[in-house]
Structure formats: structure tokens, C-alpha cells
Amino acid sequence: MSSSSVSLIPLADTKECAERLLEAAETLGFVYITLEGSDIPPEKVERMFEISKNFFASPREEKAKCHISPDNRGWSSMHTEILDPEHQRRGDFKEAFNLGEFKDGRAQQPLPPALQDHESELNEFSDYCYNLCLKLLRLFGMALKIDEAEGGKEWFTSRHSRSEGPSGSILRLLFYPSLTAHPDFDPKLDTRAGAHSDYGSITLLFQRPSEPGLEILHPYLKTWHPVPVIPKAILVNIGDLLSHWTAGLLRSTVHRVVTPDPGTEGHKDRYSMAFFCHPAYPTLLTPVPSDIIRSRGERGANDAERTLTSLDHLKSRLSSAYGWKSEPV
Numbered sequence: 275m276s277s278s279s280v281s282l283i284p285l286a287d288t289k290e291c292a293e294r295l296l297e298a299a300e301t302l303g304f305v306y307i308t309l310e311g312s313d314i315p316p317e318k319v320e321r322m323f324e325i326s327k328n329f330f331a332s333p334r335e336e337k338a339k340c341h342i343s344p345d346n347r348g349w350s351s352m353h354t355e356i357l358d359p360e361h362q363r364r365g366d367f368k369e370a371f372n373l374g375e376f377k378d379g380r381a382q383q384p385l386p387p388a389l390q391d392h393e394s395e396l397n398e399f400s401d402y403c404y405n406l407c408l409k410l411l412r413l414f415g416m417a418l419k420i421d422e423a424e425g426g427k428e429w430f431t432s433r434h435s436r437s438e439g440p441s442g443s444i445l446r447l448l449f450y451p452s453l454t455a456h457p458d459f460d461p462k463l464d465t466r467a468g469a470h471s472d473y474g475s476i477t478l479l480f481q482r483p484s485e486p487g488l489e490i491l492h493p494y495l496k497t498w499h500p501v502p503v504i505p506k507a508i509l510v511n512i513g514d515l516l517s518h519w520t521a522g523l524l525r526s527t528v529h530r531v532v533t534p535d536p537g538t539e540g541h542k543d544r545y546s547m548a549f550f551c552h553p554a555y556p557t558l559l560t561p562v563p564s565d566i567i568r569s570r571g572e573r574g575a576n577d578a579e580r581t582l583t584s585l586d587h588l589k590s591r592l593s594s595a596y597g598w599k600s601e602p603v
């Protein structure tokens with residue numbers, strides 16, 4: 275595999291789509307799917323970007339009242355998160371707001387006024403994302419030919435079901451301010467989002483045309499490649515948990531968001547939104563009952579001595595990004 279471009283797959287509930295998704299997940303770990311077929315109306319995406327923009331423009335004091343806590347929910351201010359602690363001397367040049375799971379339509383965390391007014395829309399969008407992840411997980415289950423007696427194509431989805439308990443799933447609003455608005459920007463110290471791989475099972479990323487910046491580290495070539503924004507498409511990538519679960523067959527590829535050249539895109543803000551899907555906290559990451567995964571041998575979750583729960587997996591990753599040490603989540 276040498277291609278560095280992320281493919282675009284029309285989303286459908288078919289074997290062909292499942293196989294194409296699996297192939298993309300095995301090679302680059304990133305794939306675009308069409309918004310059409312996702313069951314997410316395009317106007318809902320637009321609306322969320324509007325809500326997000328208004329929120330980030332709201333007074334700092336209001337945002338600060340909901341500062342991110344060890345349960346990974348709330349507002350992360352400029353330079354708070356360090357996605358690549360080994361190489362970054364200063365935190366990411368971005369702001370973010372993490373929304374955890376909703377219960378009976380209500381957020382389970384304090385919301386600042388600019389988001390509180392839109393609680394039901396946020397809940398609805400989070401549900402759209404969750405349902406799309408279930409659709410993708412079903413397609414992965416189909417392509418991996420999971421043993422029918424064990425649940426077949428529903429094997430992953432049943433472990434992501436809300437009836438199995440809460441999970442670390444997060445809807446995240448992101449804002450990377452223009453460099454010109456920030457005189458403290460230092461190209462030697464600052465990066466928009468440091469190199470990292472995502473933690474959960476599947477991530478959905480929503481971007482806006484003419485606000486590029488995402489790059490992926492090619493798994494074989496080990497070189498950075500920009501990912502162009504495709505309008506009316508959602509970028510899907512595999513997280514570390516699903517990679518571990520599938521004995522490394524599905525790739526969690528390292529990516530980052532670069533600071534644009536101040537002469538070109540530097541004057542632009544970038545807004546994006548991510549949905550990080552996680553299995554229910556108690557889920558045991560036992561080997562996937564699939565011959566394709568068994569044939570991978572003693573790797574990742576196939577190595578029975580290291581059976582983790584979804585919660586164990588998440589805790590270990592959060593502590594390194596924010597410097598939190600085994601806090602309860």
C-alpha cells in the first residue's frame with residue numbers, strides 16, 4: 275500500500291461497503307464516508323457549527339465555569355491539552371468543549387449559557403453521531419465475519435449499547451483560532467493539535483471547507499500527508515481501543531492539526547467537531563470471535579493475559595494527555 279489519499283466511500287448497508295470500509299481501516303485507518311446515507315441531515319451539521327461558533331465567542335468567564343474535569347467533560351482552554359507530551363513544550367493552540375453522554379435528553383455536566391440554550395439540539399446531534407457509529411460498527415462486524423453464534427454483525431454494537439452502562443463517548447467542539455488574533459503565537463512552541471491517535475473505537479470528524487489543517491502520518495511511509503476537506507463527507511478514523519480489540523488489524527493512525535502558514539490560511543479560524551465513540555465502560559476487551567482476527571495471533575486483545583475493560587483503556591490514555599493520574603472517571 276503506497277497511496278496516501280483518504281478514499282471516499284458511499285455509505286450503504288451492503289457487503290461491498292463493509293468490505294471497502296474494512297480495507298480502508300486496515301490500510302490508512304482513515305476513510306471519508308458520504309454524509310448521504312449517514313442519516314445525519316446536512317442542515318444539522320451546519321447548525322452545530324453555528325452553535326459551536328457562538329459558544330467559543332462567548333465570555334471567557336462563562337466558559338471557565340465549566341472547565342474540563344477529570345471525567346473528560348467541559349471546556350479545555352488554550353494550551354490546556356497536550357496531545358503529544360513527548361514533543362510539545364506548550365499545550366495545543368486550540369479550545370475545545372467536551373460533551374459527555376446525555377441522559378433522558380439532559381447533559382450530565384454543567385453547561386455554559388451559550389450551550390445550555392441548545393441542550394436538546396446538542397443531544398440530538400450526539401444521538402445522530404452515536405447511531406452512525408453503530409452503523410459503522412455493524413459494517414465492521416459484517417466484514418470481519420464475526421461468528422454468528424457469538425452475535426455476528428451485532429457483536430460490536432451490542433458492546434456499545436447504552437443498555438450496557440455509561441461510556442466515555444464524547445461529542446467535542448473544537449476551535450483553532452487564527453494566528454493573527456493571537457500575538458502570543460510562537461511558531462517554535464505552538465501547534466494546533468499535537469501528533470496523537472484517538473482513544474476510543476471510532477471517531478467521526480466534521481470539518482468545514484476552506485478550513486484545512488489535518489494531517490496523517492502515513493503508517494508505512496512515516497511521512498505527514500495533508501487530508502483535504504471533502505464537502506458533504508464525514509471523516510472516520512479508528513481509535514486505539516478498536517485497534518487493540520482487533521489485534522491491530524484495524525489501524526489507529528497518528529494525526530495532527532498543523533498551524534497554517536501565516537501568509538496564507540493563517541488569518542483563518544478553524545472549527546471542527548469530533549465524536550469519539552467508546553464501548554460501555556464495563557465492556558471486557560476480549561478477543562473478537564472472528565477467524566480473520568484469530569489469525570492475527572497473540573497481539574492486542576488476543577493476548578488473553580491483558581484483558582482490559584473499556585474504562586481501564588480510557589483511563590490510561592486520559593492521564594497522559596492532561597497529566598491526570600488515575601482519577602476516577
Ligand SMILES: O=C(O)CCC(=O)C(=O)O
Pocket residue numbers: 446448467472479488529530531546547548
Ligand atoms: O480538529 C481536527 O481536525 C482533529 C481533532 C482531533 O484529532 C482530536 O480532537 O482528536
Ligand SMILES: [Fe+2]
Pocket residue numbers: 470471472529
Ligand atoms: Fe484526533
